[in-house]
Amino acid sequence: MLITLEGLDGSGKTTAWEALQDVYPDATFTHEPTDSWYGKAVRRSEGRDDADPLAELFLFTADHADHLSRVVKPALADGDLVISDRYTDSRYAYQAASLADSDLQRPLEYIRGIHQAFTREPDATLYFDLDPETAAARAGATNKFEHASFLSEVRANYERLVDAEPGRFVRIDASRSPEQVLDSVEDAVARLLEDR
Ligand SMILES: Nc1ncnc2c1ncn2[C@@H]1O[C@H](COP(=O)(O)OP(=O)(O)OP(=O)(O)O)[C@@H](O)[C@H]1O
Numbered sequence: 327m328l329i330t331l332e333g334l335d336g337s338g339k340t341t342a343w344e345a346l347q348d349v350y351p352d353a354t355f356t357h358e359p360t361d362s363w364y365g366k367a368v369r370r371s372e373g374r375d376d377a378d379p380l381a382e383l384f385l386f387t388a389d390h391a392d393h394l395s396r397v398v399k400p401a402l403a404d405g406d407l408v409i410s411d412r413y414t415d416s417r418y419a420y421q422a423a424s425l426a427d428s429d430l431q432r433p434l435e436y437i438r439g440i441h442q443a444f445t446r447e448p449d450a451t452l453y454f455d456l457d458p459e460t461a462a463a464r465a466g467a468t469n470k471f472e473h474a475s476f477l478s479e480v481r482a483n484y485e486r487l488v489d490a491e492p493g494r495f496v497r498i499d500a501s502r503s504p505e506q507v508l509d510s511v512e513d514a515v516a517r518l519l520e521d522r
Pocket residue numbers: 333334335336337338339340341342464465500501502503504505507
């Protein structure tokens with residue numbers, strides 16, 4: 327089973343992903359961007375304000391293709407529970423926002439279309455829902471995406487994704503205390519595993 331954690335920068339995904347490692351020590355824990363050389367190329371691009379947004383989409387997508395073939399698909403083939411801190415929805419939400427003013431007519435649909443031919447969709451996605459101002463403040467503006475105005479466009483895209491596939495997403499109210507958020511996350515994962 328593939329479970330992904332999604333949401334704005336600073337919404338608490340990594341905090342939850344780390345806590346889940348104590349609860350499910352045998353699961354495969356992974357993340358995007360990855361630590362591969364593709365992931366390092368992505369990190370370089372994130373650090374550049376002059377990066378071309380379409381080129382950046384393809385860097386993130388190359389990292390995803392490598393992540394799928396090297397980590398995600400083999401772990402799923404072994405019957406592992408796979409929990410990924412960010413995955414395809416990050417591209418649909420973030421790169422659709424960075425390409426909003428490009429020549430692409432419908433960036434979110436275009437990006438989904440690129441992935442459809444080769445990706446493995448998540449079985450379930452925990453969506454850490456947080457307002458963009460709090461998210462930006464928690465994230466500390468360490469890259470070009472971590473600003474409230476951009477994050478509010480990203481959030482609108484996440485909402486479109488949730489509306490399109492309500493059965494896949496579990497909304498986590500990420501504005502609560504870390505303890506409350508972790509309790510909800512652990513309950514949600516336990517329920518997903520029971521229902522599978
Ligand atoms: N529920 C919470 N309330 C307040 N602060 C929190 C909460 N959860 C996490 N934090 C703090 O917010 C910051 C960002 O948390 P975290 O790295 O888990 O978020 P993230 O969603 O993984 O962010 P990014 O996508 O930027 O990596 C950290 O300093 C973390 O300690």
